[in-house]
Every structure is written in C-alpha cells, then in structure tokens.
Amino acid sequence: MSERLEKIEDVDIESLGFKEALERLESINNRLERNKVPLEKAIELYQHGMSLIEHCDKKLEEAEGKIKKITEENEEEDLEIEIDDR
C-alpha cells in the first residue's frame, strides 16, 4: 500500500472514482497516523489528501441528475415523474 502511495504526484486525481479516492484518502490517513512520516512527506500527503477531498466533494455536488426515458426507437426524452413526498 505504501508503495502505491509513494508516487502520489503520478496520480491523476480527476480520473479517480469516488470510492477509489475515498480509499486513497483512508490509506493516506493510515499512513499519517502511524506517525513515522517525515514532515515534508507529511505535508505532501496532506496536500494530496486535501485534493482528494475536494475531488470527492465535487463528485457529490455535481449538478442534479436528470431522468430520461429511452424508447425502442432509441430516442431519449426527458421524463417528469411526480414523486409523492409525504
């Protein structure tokens, strides 16, 4: 795991899925909590972690999803579905 994290600068955060990003974040924290990381590396990991959080946040806050209906003729049309919120 630590080996995978060795080159954090090589990781393209944008390409990570939410789950991968979250798992990366967790292992970075595991590493930081073990407290054996030199200060410079710690700061680097921390910054990487913050970028991951930002990325995850963005994933969570993306615009509201659409509802589409797909027909056999392979046409897509927006669909309004009334939801009873009671």
Add this chain to the structure above:
Amino acid sequence: MKVNEEDNKKFAGMEKPDKKIYSVSDLNLYVKSLLRRDDEIQNIWVKGEISNFSHYESKHMYFVLKDEKSEINSVMFYSANKDMDFEPEEGMEVLCRGDVGLYVPRGQYQLVVKEMMVGGIGKLYLAYEQLKERLDEQGLFDEEHKKELPFLPEKVGIVTSEKGAALRDMVKVLKQRFENVDIFLAPALVQGDSAAESIVASIELLDKKGLDVMIVGRGGGSIEDLWCFNEEIVARAIYEANTPIVSAVGHETDFLISDFVADKRAPTPTGAAELVVPLKAELKQRLKHQERRGVTAVSNIVRGNREKLENLRGRPVFRDPNILLEDRYQSVDDNLKKLDLNIERYVEEYRRRLESQKERLKALGPFQTMERGYSIVMDKEGEVITSVHDVGVGELIDINVDDGEIEAETKEVKRCQKD
C-alpha cells in the same frame, strides 16, 4: 433372512430351492429399500386426479392419484401438508412432488407426497422448477458470473412499468439518497403474455447505454402476475447483459428465476434503489471524518516535530552559545599549560641524555689514559704523530701529557720492527 432349521424341517420333502427363502416381511422390506435407492423415482413430480381422499384424525392425508388408465396409492403426512393453502378435494387436478415407497404392512407401493399444487399454478411451478434446474446446471446462477455493483453509480437504468408505483418509489428513493444520479427508464410491460419479450427488449436497450447499474423489477403481485420474471428469455437477457443488474420484484418468499440470475437481488423496488445508491449524507460524513483524521494526523506530526525542535533549542548550547566559546578558551588554556609542561619535560629529558652521552664520551676519550701516563705527540702543525715517517731528525714536537705540554726536539728517528 436366513432359513432356520425349523423351516428346513417344515418344508422337508419339497424340492430344495437353490436360492434363499424370504419371509414376506423381508421381501417387502427389501423391495422398499430397492425403491428408495432408485433416484429416478425419488423427489419426482406426478400429476393426476385425487380420489378416495380422506383426512384422518392423525392429520395425515390418504388418497389415490389417478388418470384415465392407472392409479397409485398416495399419502401426505402432516409434516408435509400442514403448510398447504388449500384442502384437496375429490376429482381435483393436482401436481404432487414426492418419493415412491412401499408400505410394508400391506405390501403396497405408494407415493409419499411432500408438496402438492393445484391446477395452473402447479403446471407453472413445475415449469419453474425445471427451468431453474436447467439454468443452474448451465451455470447461469454461478457466483463467478456475478458482477459487482458500483460503489457510486452516476447512471442508473430502470426496467419497469412506466405506470406502476414501483417506478415512482425507485425514483423517489434514488433522489432522496443521491440526487445527482441520472436515471434512464426503459419502460416495459411487467405482466401479461408479452411481458417477458418487453422486459428483454428494455434490458438490451439499456445495456447498450453504458450505464453503471440497472434495476429490473416491479411491485408485488400474484404469482401469475410475476411470472414473466421466471421466463427463460428474461433470465438469459439478465445473464448476457454487461451492465450489473439488480432484480427487484416485490415478493417475500420463493425467489424468482430473475433473482437467481441477477447480480444482486432486492426484495422490493425500493430495496433495490437503496442497494444501488449510497446515502449521500453518509458519504459526506465519511469524507468529513477522513478530513478530520488527516488534519489531526498532520498537526500531530507538526507538533511532534516542533517538540523535537523545542527540545533541541532548550539545550544549554542553544540557550547560551558562549558556553561553546568558554569551553574553547578553557581548552586553549589547558593545552597551553600542557605545552609548557611538556616543553620543560622535553628540555629536561634532553639535558639528561646529553649528560649521559658526555659521560660515555669521556670514558672512551684519551684523557683518562693520559692520567695513567700515556701521552700524545704532535708535530708543529698539531698533527698527531703515529709513525716514524711522520717526523724527521731535529724537528720540534709537542708532547701532550695529562697536565700540560712538553716542547722537545727529535735527535734520532729509528724504526723498529713490529713483531
């Protein structure tokens, strides 16, 4: 099964059989065991009409199953019939599952019924069991074919009736849990004769859309209503799809074939929606938690480093750098002192060595010999005369003795033969 002595006597005179003699009980027991051992007639389905039905005090049911040409005695014990949702009647067309056996006291071959279904459902159920077994053998239900559901899908497909409450329930739950997902509905008929074809078409349609996950299902209903989810073409479409599929037909017990073949099974459409999409609030919480962990861990590291630094800074050297210089001064003085001492000792040592060499030199020199009466003779130039050839007659020479000099003149030079 051994023929005993008495039997031998009783049947004496009869032609001795070359095979052993059975008692009736033994024969029946043996045939019973034969029947039980034959898998072909164990756990089988038999269809027929009920006649001579009687339901005893003991709650066991006894009846005859028959068709136009033949009949078989049947028994359904209480343990098997207690969960039945109908009471069998005379003349009823039924489908029975059971084992062929033999009632030893009467030597009567019979069907021990484990399960009984009536009419159309019976036929459906039989078909279901057969299809399930066949698909299972073909590996459609194997765990290794099951695709993992994505942790956080962005595009969710739904195959269900456009009109049903199931769709609204699913959309509602999906949006409540994670409003950013895109939902793609491919409407399908979910009951009736053409339902299976319609479901298959919609699954294939959505599978081409590159969705992250797909829900295929409908709300609850009678077993006949749900039957399309037991159709082979539906099972195969689910199996063939590249998109992970959650089967979501509202029913509690008896899984449908779609449940077995799907990558995940949910008991209701709502359950499927919950399965497919994580709760956003929970994700945010997890993210927050990780953020806090990171901040805490890094500030611990920074604090640890700072403490180390403070520790170092607290040492005497850093508090008063002069200490370093004082030490140096002192050290210089020390060395100077040592140097002085060393030089004195050095000089002393050499003086002593010089003295002792002087003594040695004195001992070797001529002066002590001269004390004993020897003398050194030199010419006018001060050259020591060691041979008769060094001096002529009438020359002035100096004779050095221990306490002075004697000036003299040579009268004769004579060489004497050295032995």
